[in-house]
Amino acid sequence: MAPWILGDKFNTVYPHKGSIKALWETKWKFPCQKSVYPFHDGMYEDFEPIFQKLIAENINDAFTDAYTNAFLPTVRALENEAAEAMSAGKKDRASDLYRRAAVVLRISRFPYVSPSTKPETSIKRAAFERQKHLYLKAASLWSPPIKEVVIPHARRAGKDGAQIPLYVRLPEEASAQNKVPVVLLMTGLDGYRPDNSQRTHEIIGRGWATVVCEIPGTADSPADPADPESPDRLWSSVLEYMAQQPEFDMTRVAAWGLSAGGFYAIRAACTHRDRLAGSVAHGPGSHYFLDSEWLSRVNDHEYPFTLTPCLAEKFGYADVADFEKNAQKKFSLVETGVVDQPNCRLLMLNGVNDGVVPIEDSMVLFSHGGPKEGRFFNGLVHMGYPDSLPVAYKWLEDVLSPNASELKN
Template sequence: MTNWILGDRFDTVYPHKGSIKALWETKWKFCCSKSIYPFHDGEFEDFEPIFESLIANNINDPFTDAYTNTFSPIVDRLEEEATKALNNGHPDRASDLFRRAAVVLRISRFPYVSPTTRPDNAVKRAAFDRQKDLYLKAASLWKPALKEVVIPHSRRSGKDGSSIPLYIRVPEEASASHPVPVVLLMTGLDGYRPDNSQRTHEIINRGWAVVICEIPGTADCPSDPADPESADRLWTAVLDYMAQRPEFDMSHVAAWGLSAGGFYAIRAACTHRDFLVGSVAHGPGSHHFLSPEWLAKVNDHEYPFTITDCWAEKYGYATTEEFIQNSQKKFSLVETGVMDQPNCRLLLLNGVDDGVVPIEDSLVLFNHGGPKEGRFFEGTVHMGYPHSLPVAYTWLESVLSPNATEVKN
């Protein structure tokens, strides 16, 4: 039995569990009022009436159509106001309203969208498709604009799909004669391409381009979720495409994996070490998070809803029980020997009190392969917010723009 650093909280049922009312009043209302995960870029005024309605109607299961549909009237109103502002010659106002509508849709399709549309997830898939549409309307009005590019999956094999959708944002000054560094952003279990506005602003402001790609088993990713090596083919195809863009400096490419994407940032630091100058694994799982012991308790911890069912589908298992019993041996970066390879520079970031993936999943990596770097924040939970973000940007500056004037966060 593991002596978890989380201590007594490993066996604790966190207070937001059990109902939407408990979640809103003990956890999400505060997050929403501060526009922090998962409400980043959102407005409290948009969400308060939605959660009042969910509570009043005793809608507690986020996986139901009733939950997702409760958000639609606010989205309709915001979209209507945005369209009117655009038609009246107010693009900044329109962009802001489209963005807000997209954030409302994010929470409506939370916590997970499968790449496979089935009758039981069709409403969430429709909400996600609408989120993308409204988000791109907002982002098309930015300077520089964020754009969607769909590329062929040139390295596809087995059950991989044929195309890879990306979001790309490039500084206006980038050109063949002035190529810029690039951040390859690997998204998470519940955060996808349209959920990273502030990160793209920060990256662009540093003179870098950003390419955003979803991870296997989520959203629109074409990779076979059941094949541990499908992610390797995915990143190779994306990097091949990036190399065809003369405005990208391919000698200065860094990966940044977020939450579940951190798992892939660690893997890529080994499998694609010759193509990356560095990789940030932010809130990453690697080994212990797939153990039956951890999985037996994780649904009681800080994640807003049940997470094991989402993980099971994300990793390509037919049932949650199969996932719990078999996933560690198949996917663990320690069990499979991936971490015994050399790696490029790799920064591990997380909160010590993470109840989604244990901090042990970062610590164990220091005993395998090449040297690692890490910064772990006591008293903080998954991802180590807000303290981890300045560290991530400062570290990325050291690998992507080592000779540039310091940028203040």
Template sequence: MPDGTWVLGDLFTKDYGHARSIQKLWTQRWKFPCSKAVYPFHDGQFSDFEPIFDHLIKENINDPYTDEYTNAFLPTAEDLVEQAETLERDTPGKEKNRKEAIDLYLRANAVFRIARFPYIGTPLKEQVFERQKEVYAKGFRLWDVPIEEVIVPHTYAANGDGADIPLYIRKPPTSPQPQTNGHTNGYTKANPQTKKHPVILLITGLDGHRPDNTLRTTDHLTRNWATLICDIPGTTRDCPSNRRDPLAPDRLFTSILDYIAATPDLDERRVIAWGLSAGGYYAIRLAHTHRERLLGAVGHGAGTHHYIGAEWLRQVGKHEYPFGLERAYVAKYGYADFDELMERCQDEFSLVSGKGEGVPVVGHGMSSCRLLLVNGTLDGCMPIEDSALLADYGSVKEMRFLKGRAHMGYPEANGVVFPWMESVMRSVEE
């Protein structure tokens, strides 16, 4: 326990009650965000989900890892895909129908996402994730500014790493143009000599993966930024890193940053890593290990040390995460069971106290690039203490903690992150 108490206070031991009840999860936690099409229902539509959850509640299907849970979503998802394909096939070339097809593919993408929630830990969920990516690609090929999938050689693969790194990249359609009124309005001006795009390296989380970032990539386009999206070790088969090796991400990001440097229209001088939730750990690590190759990094809702300590792990299944994190963490880090995870994970992976050579980049006092830490003070997934303790080590950090907000600090968090990234991007040009 940090300094004798947790910022969560009594909430640290409170059981939120929804982890084993689909009825409570829907009515108490998910129905409202679903109605607003926000995480984890972004790209989605409420009318697609309500009948599915009515069915799950009626049939008392509470375990998300069962095929019963996953299968409940698939007819709706496939029906949306069929509608979109029909529009494309029967009325090609009509702008109205193109937009409707895009929307239908996005809605299907959201349904597939919740079907394979919270972790791709069963054969059926693996199949659903592959289908999600396939359908997402059908949709993004219709966009005005589509995503491209690139397969990058993992040049530095070692110790059981795979050979290839699948990435999504979305770039502005033309070379960035300066604002016509002579002001940047917070956005990045073009470099007329190089015509290269600044890059946001988006590092995904435990349940959010490459097809789950439509709005973020669009927000980056409005700022003339390219987005490169990668998955993190231990979550999907798309990340080639050895999940048991705490140094594997260093090799992964060296290969990715080399790809950026070798791509003519990407600006290797202006790269910001933005790590989301479990991805925040990797953004923070990257900010230290590759500080000379990054302009900045954002650890957003990040864990660094306490989140994988036994005291926190004993309680985390009671907190706000929809289905508990125990099974997902065991699989992500490659342990035999939850007891082994509690016993070993902090010693092996903590950025502060990890015992392996090169692991505790924070605890050893390494300097970092500019590093912003953002989270809600009442985060029950990644304790706010994991962000705050970075102030005790190394170079100066920048922090914004949203009082009374839960994991990730929404809804205010993006209003902190985007102005910060805009400022950091401008700093190269000034």
């Protein structure tokens, strides 16, 4: 495939690799101070002492129990303070503290939680379970609240699980008499249902509902990660559930796939084109992200930790070498012909300098299937943050509420 559009950076080992000190000082400290990804909803004051401890104790491997354990005393302190605030009737303060504790747990269980793990044997799974618990304590106090709904996987087959857990948030004005548009958020490799507060705030602020669902091979998803067609069954079950909700206007449903979820947003734009008004593939893979040459260097790029073992397990492979050799032929949306079908409106967003998913994965789609839309950001990395977010919201407004007055982000 070389030369890649990423250019010389393709063969570069990024400076934060292998060192928690370098990761914190060169990559993570600034977004933590600004409370942006992956520290969105969080507070710098919660994280700075944790990372100083990790640095002092030379804990550099995020896959170890020692890494996760370093975060837990801060979680306990925030949780205790939140409980005291609730007892004192200070619900807003309690909600903020529970939210902050959930964010600390998010970083503690980075970079990946497998659906096959159990809390009693996996510290990251235990941290994720606790994150969900505290996050829902916070979100249940919001107006309107976020609620967890567990639905049957009506279209399950093969090795799919029986239930699909969702987070659902409805604007207060939604009713059977006032149906509202819906955004189906498809989460990513490391960001799950409790990691999308700001998006739900923005969506609710536009008068839309949101349903948040995890993608195959991650967190609580019941979809068989090794079956390329399991996402089709997953979205069919979710959309059929949505169609039964009296508040949802099923003529105005858009998907929004985030990072690894962008792959599924592209697929759904084809396989479920008659049920979706539009789909946003944000930082998406489609074909080249599974190329063995790309995978041979992706661990050296901008992702904070080693990526290929997580991707291998996410796609149902027990062996990284097997994944790198065979996944493209099995899962590529180009190789399998998925993107040669017609599609609903589909917007692709990414940074041109993405070292996690090559920008080629968005560009190749313009040569397949129906017309596509795209906006790519020069000089920006994976997801094209922050410039891509206003574009996503404006496009969704055009699709879901074309006659509404424009909102400012």
